[in-house]
Amino acid sequence: MTAPSNETIVVKVGSSLLVNEDASLRRDWVQTLVSDIAQRHADGASVIIVSSGSIALGARKLGLKKGGRASLSDAQAAASVGQIALSSLWSELLAEHGITAAQMLLTLDDMENRKRYLNATATLEKLLEHRAIPVINENDSVATDEIRFGDNDRLAARVAQAASADRVILLSDIDGLYDRTPGSETEGQIIGLVEEVDARIMAMADGSTSSGLGSGGMISKLEAARIANLAGIEMSIISGREDYPLERYALSGVGTLFKASGNANARKSWLGGGLTSAGTIMVDAGAAEALRGGGSLLAAGIITISGQFDRSDVVEITDPDENIIARGLAEYNAMDCVKLIGHRNSEHEALLGYTPRSAVVHRNQMVLV
Ligand code: GLU
Numbered sequence: 001m002t003a004p005s006n007e008t009i010v011v012k013v014g015s016s017l018l019v020n021e022d023a024s025l026r027r028d029w030v031q032t033l034v035s036d037i038a039q040r041h042a043d044g045a046s047v048i049i050v051s052s053g054s055i056a057l058g059a060r061k062l063g064l065k066k067g068g069r070a071s072l073s074d075a076q077a078a079a080s081v082g083q084i085a086l087s088s089l090w091s092e093l094l095a096e097h098g099i100t101a102a103q104m105l106l107t108l109d110d111m112e113n114r115k116r117y118l119n120a121t122a123t124l125e126k127l128l129e130h131r132a133i134p135v136i137n138e139n140d141s142v143a144t145d146e147i148r149f150g151d152n153d154r155l156a157a158r159v160a161q162a163a164s165a166d167r168v169i170l171l172s173d174i175d176g177l178y179d180r181t182p183g184s185e186t187e188g189q190i191i192g193l194v195e196e197v198d199a200r201i202m203a204m205a206d207g208s209t210s211s212g213l214g215s216g217g218m219i220s221k222l223e224a225a226r227i228a229n230l231a232g233i234e235m236s237i238i239s240g241r242e243d244y245p246l247e248r249y250a251l252s253g254v255g256t257l258f259k260a261s262g263n264a265n266a267r268k269s270w271l272g273g274g275l276t277s278a279g280t281i282m283v284d285a286g287a288a289e290a291l292r293g294g295g296s297l298l299a300a301g302i303i304t305i306s307g308q309f310d311r312s313d314v315v316e317i318t319d320p321d322e323n324i325i326a327r328g329l330a331e332y333n334a335m336d337c338v339k340l341i342g343h344r345n346s347e348h349e350a351l352l353g354y355t356p357r358s359a360v361v362h363r364n365q366m367v368l369v
Contacts, residue, residue, distance in 0.1 A: 007166040008046040008128065011037060012156035016173045017240040018053035018086070023060030025053075025089050029243060033171070034090075036246035037133070038097035046128040048163055049135045050156040051086055058082030072145060079140030090135045100132040105139035108149050111158045114312035114329060121162045121364065122357070128163070151220040157227035157235065164364050168228050169249070170221055171240030176256035177218065180204055194258045197226045225258040234260045277316045277327060279307025279334055281360070288319040291326055292368065296359035299340035299348065309334045317361065328366030331357040 013033070020026055037047050058078030059068025068078030083105070091101040104123065110116045127134050136159055138149050149155045153170060160168045179188035194201055205218035221237055228235040238255035242248055249255055283291070287301020297317060309315055310333045317326045330337065332352075337360060339351050348356035 005040065005043050005045045008048070008160075008163055009040065010048045010050060010156050010160040010163070010165050010168045011246070012050040012152055012168065012170045013052060013240065014152075014170070014172045015052040015056040017171060018051065019056045019060065021060075023057065025057065025085065027089065027093075029240075030089060031093055031096075032243040033240070033245055034093040034097065036244050038094070038099060040246070041097075041099060041131070041133065046131075046163075047133050048124070048128075048159060048165065049090065049133060050152050050159060051090060051135055051137055052152045053086050054079040054082035054137055054140055056082065057085055061085075076141045076143075083137065083141070086137070087135065090133075094133055100130075102127045102132045102134045104134050104136045106136060106155065106159070107139050107143045111155075111162065117162065118312050118329060118331065118365065121362075124159075124163045125364070151217075153220040153224035154227060157224040157231070157233070160228060160233050160235075161231040165233055168224070168233060168235040169246065170224065170235065170237045171245055172221070172237055173239070173241060174218070174237070175239035175241075175254060176237050177201070177204060177222075190254070191256050192253070194225070194256060197222050197229060197258065229258060229261050232260045234258065276314070277307075277309075278313035279305065279309035279315045279330070280318060281305050281315050281330075281337065282318050282320065282322070283325075285320060288325055291317065291366070294363060296363040297326075297328070297361040297366070298345065299337070299360050300342060300344050302337070302341045302360065305334055305337050305341065307334060315361065317366075324369050326361075326366050326368050328361035331360055331362060331365075 018026055018030065037049070041047050055068045055075050055078045058081030059074070061081050062068070062078060064070065064074050064078055068074050087101075087103050094101045104120070106120060110120050124134060136155070138152060138155055140148075149158075156168050156170065176190040177194065179191050202219075202222055205222050225235045235258040236249070236255050238245060238249045281297065282303045283297065283301045284303055287297065290301065291297060303320060307315070309330055311331065312329050314327055315330045316324050317328065318324050332340070336352055340348055340360065343351060345356065345358070
């Protein structure tokens with residue numbers, strides 16, 4: 001039993017934990033992980049799974065060399081074969097617990113390009129609201145070298161950021177970060193807690209994976225920890241070799257925990273950081289109060305709009321005295337925003353002629369100033 005929780009957890013599963021030597025899936029083990037996940041889901045947590053394994057699995061099925069990583073076209077072909085089996089595994093096993101699985105295949109561009117980022121976050125939010133479990137992987141069969149994440153560790157951290165998650169758990173064939181002297185043969189001690197991913201910590205990674213199946217390795221895990229840390233999200237690396245890995249971790253605490261940055265607003269600070277705003281939205285006193293209380297910006301509270309911003313541009317939101325209250329990503333371009341001024345959400349579809357968004361600036365895409 002775990003305590004009731006409303007936290008959002010991203011669980012990333014590495015390739016070597018999912019695929020056997022004979023190209024079959026490690027179904028029995030995945031079943032124990034799904035049981036852990038279902039328990040947390042039943043306790044109220046929202047869970048997102050980032051699952052690797054499509055390339056490793058597809059390569060074994062197609063008989064490709066070097067785990068399907070000899071060339072980009074090998075990897076892409078392997079991924080399309082493996083992904084089908086992977087998705088049905090998750091979907092079947094989650095269904096045994098009455099949970100609906102939802103597949104999302106993402107590319108780097110979906111997380112970096114702000115328009116696509118808004119689409120992906122809106123989809124994630126809707127799925128979690130309906131208690132589905134998104135199962136995410138990189139869209140390896142179309143992603144090319146330039147646009148690939150290449151490893152699911154960083155993808156998991158970016159997804160956690162997009163979903164405003166509370167923690168990321170990386171399940172790996174290694175049980176944490178070891179304190180080893182570079183170049184030395186001997187394994188050091190596992191480091192239980194990392195406050196900051198600095199140069200000393202980075203030097204402990206050697207870039208290899210013990211299985212050679214995934215493309216991750218400790219360097220990408222530490223990079224993921226950096227992304228998570230900056231976004232105010234805790235991250236752990238734990239072993240996925242044993243059954244019921246989440247429950248084992250909850251009981252034993254064995255693994256490496258990377259603390260989130262102490263800055264309360266860190267999670268959203270990257271949103272505003274360095275970006276010049278393309279427009280200003282002035283809101284009435286009631287809306288200003290709602291924003292300060294953590295609400296989204298709704299069109300009903302808007303007084304005026306200035307600037308020629310596009311959807312996903314950064315806008316400043318001010319109160320009636322022109323004090324800046326917040327910055328955030330606009331869900332509509334300036335012209336459509338103007339059409340909506342003062343109108344309730346129920347009227348938006350008729351005014352716009354298309355299915356509207358839930359807010360003009362969503363609270364998750366907003367930083368209070
Ligand atoms: N997206 C890759 C796959 O599904 C895995 C990337 C990684 O190893 O982190 O095979």
